[in-house]
Amino acid sequence: MDIGISATEYLSLVRNGEISVEEFIAKTLDRIHVVEDKVHAYITVDEQNALNKARSIDKKIKAKERVGLFLGMPISIKDNICTSGIRTTCASKMLENFVAPYDATVVSRLKHEDVIVLGKVNLDEFAMGSTTEFSYFGPSRNPWNVEYVPGGSSGGSGVSVSALECMISLGSDTGGSVRSPASFCSVVGLKPTYGLVSRYGLVSYANSIEQIGPIARKVEDIALVMNVIAGHDSHDDTTVEKGNVDYVKDLDAGVKGKKIGLVQQMMEDGVDKEVSTATNNAISKLQDLGAECIPISLDSVEHSVAAYYTIASAEASSNLARYDNLRYGFDLGTEGYEFKAYVSKVRSSFGHEVTRRMLLGAFVLSAGYYGKYYLKAQKVRAMMKSQIDETFKKVDFLVAPTMPILPFKIGEKIDDPLTLYQLDINTIMANLTGIPAISVPFSISSFGLPIGIQIFANSFQEKSLLHAAYALQQTTHLPEVPL
């Protein structure tokens, strides 16, 4: 049995009785046992519950009872999305044993449609990072070469899907955290429009820019998930109704007659030669399919990294103030401690990156510097949104490399936070302006490392964005993961 099949193929095989859910889940768990030592995607695997649920779905199928749309499909969930019954650690010592009392809305919607949650996957602590090296539980490794980073912060999601340890994963994208691992691990990752997917149950890091998004091996699988998770949630007042949009229907509508802009500022200095060649090849492929491609200049991109990290750090320092080891926390008794000393001691268990961002956030929000940093950052954000609005009057999509460089070795950049921040330059525009963006695996470098191409669309245009992504995907013939 091939566990590398797409979600659509899986549904067809289960529906036709060619495989049972239990067989597929057992086989996927076997795969986890074999590869997990090499790639470390999972923080927690919920093996027994997964098998029990698989048996119960098989029984329902046999008895011709109502079974949810996903027919027991195995998925993984980034460990900053709450799941009742399985711990949600945020890859932090602070939440090492935290079990949420409820499911995030995205999780309950998927469970209602009979997915099977195999477990919770690794991330940079509190989703702050772009390599998954900043996890309290240790780094995840790229299945295409285990010496290399898988991207982040949803690295466990990207790795688990790429290494065939599940079929679909949910990640969260604050500055590229779904798209970066998708690109580095040769899978598809979508950051939906801000407000299209509920954040209820997503542990807050930077509320005004983060979104939950799916990672899968095929664009059609992303469409399937979006049909279930998108739409208004009364627990999250930033969400909107999705209406009658069916993301799966007419997925092969193509890009004929569409206008596509190549973002010049995302193809300039610092872009790896193989990445820029791949991007130009992708543009040629889209042209062959009938799209018109033009260069587009967005000068706000130059200041986007500074604006993004100012805003994200400010929101992070505020959100993380709640971790005092009294309401949430690990096991350290309060006896013998004075309040301030106790809180400062327990908060010292945050990792370096989280601490660094809290310090930066406190600085940019402080009275003397608020106007110089935070307010300016918000203005850059408004300027960027205005430029994006104007741009989408001229084009249907924007295209750029997802990541400017190829995956790099674990440890190579860990002591250089500014360089790591600058690698987000191509992804953060979607977060600052709220628009959707998708990373599609496009080619493999001469050293065998994946290259992803990113496509942006205007707000709430996910349906046409998926058409473009599907069209691009159909032009590729990529090798299987060498693991």
Next chain:
Amino acid sequence: MVDRKEIEHLGDLVKVNLQDTEKYISQVDQILNYFANLDKVEYDSDTTLRKEISYEDLREDKHEPFLVDGMSLINKLKRDQNNFIRAPKMI
């Protein structure tokens, strides 16, 4: 230039006992210098992004008990004592 005193003050503000202070000084300073590029941006508008939602569109403001295994959340906390959280002494 951020100095040791400022970093220690920031540590105090975010309630963290900083170890490796020297490393934070150089890294935070380097990053703030980079952020300072924001000063070069010329954008006249005083608008910042915001979206207005009318009061009627918000969910009804009514109490919905949140119970887990029949217990309110506060009773699930490890250091709960008669609906209070047991914290270290303030003074």
